Amino acid sequence: MSTERRTGRRGDQNGAPSAEDIQRAREHQRLERRALLKGAIGLGGVCAAAGWLSLGPEGWPLSLRDPDGERGKPRVPVRSLPEGGFAVPDAASVADLGVAHGTRSAR
16 A cells, blocks of 8 residues: 555645744744743742741741741740749648758757
C-alpha cells in the first residue's frame, strides 16, 4: 500500500507557514511573555513585602527581629502573692515553729 498520495491529518504540511500563522505565533509568544512577567512581578512583590515585614518592629506579625534572643526562650509564668500577703488559719494539731536570729550563744 502506497502512502504517496495521502495527506497528513492537519492538511498539507509541505508549504511554508502563512503570514496569518506567523502573526498568530507572534501574538501567542507576546501573551505568554506578558503572563510570565506578571507572575514574576507578583511573586517578587510578595517576597519583598514578606522580607520587609520580617524586619519590622518586634510586635508586628511575621517579625523576626529579636536582637538579644529573649523572644525565642520559653516564658515561665510569674507567680506573685496578693497585696498585703495572706493569713494561714491556726490549727491545733500543728506544732509551733520558732526562728531564732542572732549569734549570741546560750550559757
